[in-house]
Amino acid sequence: MAFAQLNPSTGSTPNTDPIRVMVVDDAVVIRGLLGRWLDADPALAVVASHRNGKLAVDDILRSNPDVVVLDIEMPEMDGMTALPLMLAKKRDLVVVMASTLTRRNADISLRALTLGAADYVPKPETTSELTTSVDFRRELIEKVKVLGERARRLSGRGKTMRAETNAGKTASQAPVGALANRPALPAARGADAGKPGFQLKPYSSARPRILAIGSSTGGPQALQQLMKDIGPAITDIPVVITQHMPPTFTAILAEHIGKAAMRPSKEAEMGDVLQPGHIYVAPGGKHMILEKDAGAVKVRLTDDPPVNFCKPAVDPLFDSVAKAYGSATLAVVLTGMGSDGANGVKTISGGGGSIIAQDEASSVVWGMPGAAANTGQCSDVLPLLEIGPKIVRVLKGSAR
Known part of the structure; x- marks a missing residue:
């Protein structure tokens, strides 16, 4: 493991x-x-x-x-x-x-x-x-x-x-453990936001057809809050999540966040066809990637070696989402240690998609979101409590 x-x-x-x-x-x-x-x-x-x-x-x-x-x-x-x-x-x-x-x-x-x-x-x-x-x-x-x-x-x-x-x-x-829910500092904005050299990109003009999320340390708490905030708004798109967790834990996590969102939520299985309004969590010990198949997008689970020392890892998911959905991708990088997801952020951005990173003040650890933000490919870096409302506006086509 x-x-x-x-x-x-x-x-x-x-x-x-x-x-x-x-x-x-x-x-x-x-x-x-x-x-x-x-x-x-x-x-x-x-x-x-x-x-x-x-x-x-x-x-x-x-x-x-x-x-x-x-x-x-x-x-x-x-x-x-x-x-x-x-x-x-x-x-x-x-x-x-x-x-x-x-x-x-x-x-x-x-x-x-x-x-x-x-x-x-x-x-x-x-x-x-x-x-x-x-x-x-x-x-x-x-x-x-x-x-x-x-x-x-x-x-x-x-x-x-x-x-x-x-x-x-x-x-x-x-x-x-309570950091994810405490009031956060104002979000970083503009060319000088966050850290020296920090840049933001405009959101994609395409309305998102999928939401992909990566998280690690502090992620379960952050996911609970985020899914509660966006549950009513994800009727028309699937949500895919990679959270660094071992087997058993990921199945329980899927249940918890499904209750928070009041949406169907499950640990992903090989061959699952993504359905709008449904949430899919990468199972512990497997990488989750998405593939187009006869007009549908399906889940494929792999036993490939760890990526960034992680299995499941965010980068493989983000890379596959970018390939399947292109500019209609909306991704979020939440609190976590290390830098998993940063390469995938570049891939999503290169395909025209949009990325939101959690800010440092509201993160338990600003490793993963910090690495994502410092690629200069994110469209926003926001406190946790502002990410959900922003996603809702983007899904409605009213936030650019």
Whole structure:
């Protein structure tokens, strides 16, 4: 299984205190293993380790972690019960849920994101698989580093953090997991928008016949909001989504966003014929591409190698959408680590299509949308809460 390769350049910066981590898991072997992995990275320091949620909640202010790696199923107090209690005590806390790849745990993990968890890491099902999983170890460490450093930046903490934040204090910054829904800064506009050299392109004159979306870290929360906003407006076009997720999780995600949009939504299957008003989510572990066939557009799933260290990946989807729909393509790149989707953005733009990227202020991580924006091929870079209304206007032909 391949997951997103996270960008080390967005992680912990030099000359700062290590990111403080708490590990909460009822299995002593797993607590010890995760603790050793995390402590081995000079940018991280494990400050506490607990066997259940109650002990962790009671220790939050004393240990003052930046990030908690939280198991779901534990005796006395489980992870879902502990999560809101932790965030109530320390509002800038980053909580990363850790659960095995069962349908129940996938559903719980996605619900945890709506309660303020920043992200999740799917654990291998057995201890022996966990100890040998290079992907899991890399994903865990990089997510803890990137999300922990972002939380520090947002709350204005750096090398003097421990001197400024003692066990009796809590910060007022909203948790990272809630960033997608917080008020955002005004959208970047014009030639100087966003970053030096940042350029925007006019929208296509063709009315969109498909909406393609790519997302990663923070994506489930952002997708929920976006699909709620655009659900009534997507009657006449299909929506295709690649979200970096493992198997099982993608099926649950499709159900969640279908409820938000009040539209039919499913994990895509080989040979699906795209239908207007329907939502198709790339299944974990497979790339989803679109192909024209006798006047229809169908889904083809491939087991090709990871792209940008991801499987599913956004670039293959975007490339195929551009080929199938040309200037009638509307694409969106939402929050996520890395740069997956940036090459596909160029392909869509080259075919005359339009792209919207989420802005930095409303992104949990501005890796993917930042890379897309900096291609100079996007038509807009917007806060999450403005993307839905903009899509609705574009679909009506009233936003150019």
